[in-house]
Amino acid sequence: MVSVKDQIVLITGASSGIGKACAQLFAQAGAKIILVARRQQLLEELGEQLSKDFSCQLHLISLDICDRTGVQSAIDNLPEPWSAVDILINNAGLSRGLDKLHEGSIQDWEEMIDTNIKGLLYMTRALVPGMVTRSKGHVINIGSIAGHQTYPRGNVYCATKAAVRAISEGLKQDLLAEPVRVTSVDPGMVETDFSKVRFHGDTERAQKVYQGLTPLTPEDVADVVLFCATRPLHVNISELLMIPTDQASATLFNRQN
Numbered sequence: 001m002v003s004v005k006d007q008i009v010l011i012t013g014a015s016s017g018i019g020k021a022c023a024q025l026f027a028q029a030g031a032k033i034i035l036v037a038r039r040q041q042l043l044e045e046l047g048e049q050l051s052k053d054f055s056c057q058l059h060l061i062s063l064d065i066c067d068r069t070g071v072q073s074a075i076d077n078l079p080e081p082w083s084a085v086d087i088l089i090n091n092a093g094l095s096r097g098l099d100k101l102h103e104g105s106i107q108d109w110e111e112m113i114d115t116n117i118k119g120l121l122y123m124t125r126a127l128v129p130g131m132v133t134r135s136k137g138h139v140i141n142i143g144s145i146a147g148h149q150t151y152p153r154g155n156v157y158c159a160t161k162a163a164v165r166a167i168s169e170g171l172k173q174d175l176l177a178e179p180v181r182v183t184s185v186d187p188g189m190v191e192t193d194f195s196k197v198r199f200h201g202d203t204e205r206a207q208k209v210y211q212g213l214t215p216l217t218p219e220d221v222a223d224v225v226l227f228c229a230t231r232p233l234h235v236n237i238s239e240l241l242m243i244p245t246d247q248a249s250a251t252l253f254n255r256q257n
């Protein structure tokens with residue numbers, strides 16, 4: 001088993017949900033963490049909490065990963081002690097809308113494509129060259145069951161997660177001669193702000209998504225991310241689909257009411 005102690009871990013979308021849970025778990029395991037998120041206030045609050053709970057070393061970057069030049073310059077300008085990123089957790093992502101494709105909002109599509117695909121690519125493109133040069137690194141993408149199965153009205157969101165799956169596969173192929181690992185952790189239903197964001201803040205509709213069943217928690221997913229990061233170096237977990245016991249496919253759920 002590999003320890004993440006003193007390894008530099010960059011987490012996107014770190015201020016909430018799966019990203020925040022990863023930050024907590026990796027901090028607890030002694031990693032040095034670069035937290036990337038748009039919301040400065042939430043970043044600072046999380047930073048304070050992590051320093052207090054785990055006295056870990058932290059670097060905060062308030063950034064929208066859709067900003068291509070912003071991503072490159074944030075990575076180019078990482079202070080020296082933070083520049084050799086060992087693990088990139090491409091977690092930032094979102095869904096917007098649950099509409100029939102021919103009735104969908106193009107703005108919603110652009111937001112999902114810009115964050116889930118392009119933002120992930122910008123981060124990967126900025127950080128992987130250093131990993132190759134140092135002969136050390138691991139890219140962990142947070143995919144989704146939606147990348148394996150398209151569900152009604154999921155159209156563009158599912159397409160973005162299918163793209164993440166293809167990007168993970170392609171990156172692994174292109175890094176075959178390098179000791180840099182690539183993993184995709186693909187969760188089913190996880191209770192986060194995911195549905196609230198999908199429904200543009202409609203909390204009542206969001207709550208119904210999780211009604212009558214036990215979804216995964218962000219901590220469940222973070223636990224698996226840490227598992228993947230801590231396998232011996234000759235072991236590459238390429239793709240890991242994890243779903244709640246109350247879920248069997250993207251559309252099959254066991255609800256009690």
Ligand code: 8X3
Nearest residue numbers: 144145146188189250
């Ligand atoms: C989130 C899982 O099935 O709600 O990526 O799209 S799902």
